Amino acid sequence: MFDMRALMLTDYKKFEMTDIPEPSAGQDDVVIRIRACGICGSDVHGFDGSSGRRIPPLVMGHEAAGVVERVGKGVQQLHEGDRVTFDSMISCGHCEFCRRGKINLCDARRVLGVSCGDYRQHGAFAELVSVPQHIVVPIPDDLSFEQAALVEPVSIAVHAVNLTPLELGQSAVVVGCGTIGLLCVQALRAAGCGAIYATDPDETRRERALQAGADDVFDPRSVDLRSEVEARTGGYGADIAVEAVGATEPVRSAIDVVRKGGVVTLVGNVTADIDFPLQSVVTREIQLVGSCGSSGEYAQCLELMSRRIIDVEPLVTATAPLADGASWFDRLYAQEPGLLKVILQP
Numbered sequence: 001m002f003d004m005r006a007l008m009l010t011d012y013k014k015f016e017m018t019d020i021p022e023p024s025a026g027q028d029d030v031v032i033r034i035r036a037c038g039i040c041g042s043d044v045h046g047f048d049g050s051s052g053r054r055i056p057p058l059v060m061g062h063e064a065a066g067v068v069e070r071v072g073k074g075v076q077q078l079h080e081g082d083r084v085t086f087d088s089m090i091s092c093g094h095c096e097f098c099r100r101g102k103i104n105l106c107d108a109r110r111v112l113g114v115s116c117g118d119y120r121q122h123g124a125f126a127e128l129v130s131v132p133q134h135i136v137v138p139i140p141d142d143l144s145f146e147q148a149a150l151v152e153p154v155s156i157a158v159h160a161v162n163l164t165p166l167e168l169g170q171s172a173v174v175v176g177c178g179t180i181g182l183l184c185v186q187a188l189r190a191a192g193c194g195a196i197y198a199t200d201p202d203e204t205r206r207e208r209a210l211q212a213g214a215d216d217v218f219d220p221r222s223v224d225l226r227s228e229v230e231a232r233t234g235g236y237g238a239d240i241a242v243e244a245v246g247a248t249e250p251v252r253s254a255i256d257v258v259r260k261g262g263v264v265t266l267v268g269n270v271t272a273d274i275d276f277p278l279q280s281v282v283t284r285e286i287q288l289v290g291s292c293g294s295s296g297e298y299a300q301c302l303e304l305m306s307r308r309i310i311d312v313e314p315l316v317t318a319t320a321p322l323a324d325g326a327s328w329f330d331r332l333y334a335q336e337p338g339l340l341k342v343i344l345q346p
Contacts, residue, residue, distance in 0.1 A: 005346065006126035007325045009058045012049040013333075015326035020059070020122075023130035027074040030136050032084060035145035037124045038063035039325075039342045040153070041178055043113065044332045045270055053116040060113040061125035061344075062088035065139060065148035075133045085148045085302075087135035088112050089293055090121065104159075104293040125322060127346045137298045140306040146319060146343045147305065150312040153341075154301045155294035156267065157183035158310075160242060161191050163291050164265045168192040170239035173229055174214070175254045177205035179315055179341055180267060181244035185212040186310045188242070195232065199225055199253065204338055211314060220253060229257045237262060246270035252277055255286060265289040315341045322346040 113123025
């Protein structure tokens with residue numbers, strides 16, 4: 001057994017490049033040499049210990065793509081040298097939820113790069129990773145490894161929109177213009193929404209939302225968001241809101257801007273508990289949809305990315321060697337202006 005290099009979270013807010021044993025390929029496993037792995041917002045929010053889902057020591061990283069290094073004896077469809085990506089969630093494939101096609105709700109699911117007390121699953125901030133073949137997906141030749149690594153956040157946006165009951169031409173508001181919010185703007189457009197509005201306190205992110213296809217953007221600190229949306233929707237409010245932050249005020253905003261009988265899809269998950277406007281939801285018959293990860297949409301998402309219906313290239317603000325990962329985490333954690341998606345290359 002040989003050693004490989006990995007970026008290890010050794011303590012909260014502390015990383016070290018270290019040698020760890022190379023992963024082996026079980027009967028149905030695929031060992032992948034990582035060429036690109038994105039730093040997810042959940043990694044940045046979690047590496048200080050606040051989320052409880054990044055308990056050291058841990059190799060984080062779950063937005064990745066690479067090349068098949070070797071395969072287990074039971075693997076038939078994948079071969080050495082194949083360009084691939086893989087789901088961030090490892091599902092069992094045989095529980096009640098997996099049988100129903102809801103693999104993101106698997107009873108035994110494990111998330112790559114997550115340690116939460118119940119399990120520790122090392123991720124892809126390393127030279128190699130081993131995953132079961134059923135979560136591995138080939139990537140199109142016209143997508144780079146860096147682009148393909150972003151299929152994971154794309155799948156989160158696409159899954160959320162797939163869960164949202166919508167009709168062609170309906171209006172939508174995206175609350176929060178980080179990576180997921182910007183991808184939700186594109187996914188809503190692809191799904192047939194008419195007018196799409198976005199809100200974020202950060203000016204750069206608002207500009208990126210316009211570039212992603214939003215018709216108008218708002219700073220929630222300086223305008224009455226509900227009045228702005230009502231003025232553009234005949235006084236009623238938007239048909240749909242997608243919340244991509246996961247905190248009290250953004251959730252309240254999402255609920256506030258939809259019309260009576262509207263739909264609010266909740267994607268953000270920064271805080272475990274929030275203050276909730278129950279009466280507004282009940283008396284206005286607002287539908288709430290919770291969306292967790294994705295559920296088998298990777299091939300669909302790669303097709304959308306290959307055809308540039310969803311374009312991830314503008315989201316990548318930096319690429320860097322894995323060895324520089326600690327400094328990039330610090331910069332993202334400090335919310336350095338202009339930074340959005342950073343891709344690390346082992």
